[in-house]
Amino acid sequence: MPETLDIAVVGATGLVGEALVELLEERDFPVANLYLLASGESAGKSIAFRGRNIRVGKLDDFDFAKVRLVFLSVAADAAxxxxxxxxxxxxxVIDLSGASLNNAAAxxxxACVNGEAVETLQLPALIAAPAAPAAEVAEVLAALRGVLxxxxxxxxxxLSASALGREGVQELARQTAELLNARPLEPRLLDRQFAFNMLAQLGGVDEQGYSVVERRIAAELAVLFPELKDGLSVTCSLAPVFFGDALMVSLKAAAPVVLSAVSAALEAAEGIELVEDDYPTVIGDAQGQDSVYVGRVRTGLTDSRELNLWxxxxxxRKGAALNAVNLAELLIKHYL
Structure with a gap:
């Protein structure tokens, strides 16, 4: 294990920022001094870390020369x-915002897809972590690369309300309370009822009808899996669930799919839990866990080259924070 190092978490009071702090403690990350940073009203709050409360500092005033590694969990423009x-x-820097995707230096x-590429970086490194849905799909695709x-x-x-951050969770909770108490519904963060409803898109769409998050997921998967550059389709909807992603994935292979080989590959993959006799759910299985849960694995109805899974x-925790911490662990192993 390398020497300890000073670290900053930017966006520490957000959902992912809090999860990052928890994982740094749980995984005994070699932190010397931890600086927690936020902007606006969030500065001044305290977050527990290793038995003490750390006061959240103001981002605008922070001198990054104090630290050797930064996690960025803020909006893309701020990142x-x-x-x-x-x-x-x-x-x-490990950037979770998506802002660094088009930066030539990033x-x-x-870790499970191209973690070895971290060894080629020059310091100070800029690493872009994929969006949670892209990371979750990529973990499964990486496991299947050897058999398909x-x-x-x-x-x-x-996607759940937490895809919109803490404000999304609060909006769903508020709308749910209003409806259950027979009060008039007042959408605020979103332009329509979210509670007890399914929304066909997350945010606005471009001239082709795609949202920013759909574009980001497709672009990141294309980078991680260049062979899929011209064979990707992504649709995101918003479900009235507080936390967790549920994804239906359909794959087309070059040759007929052998289900026994697929199951064996998923079983052997670290970070994946295969559920064969049932199907996993976010609430019953995945929430708070460090694995991606996979079920309903089956071939296509009419095409033996098709593989469908859930x-x-x-x-x-898994899709965003843990992937970022895994990248940091690779970085300090080879450089810091």
């Missing part, structure tokens, strides 16, 4: 400025 400031100060990475020559992947993702995962 661009933070990443630039941190790297100018000689600090490596490496889009996931993939041609196409279609992802239908039912994924349930904790988007905040």
């Amino acid at each position: 661009v400025d933070c990443a630039a400031r941190a790297r100018e100060a000689g600090c490596s 490496l889009l990475a996931q 020559e993939l041609r196409q992947v279609t992802v239908s993702a039912c 994924i349930a995962s904790d988007n905040v």
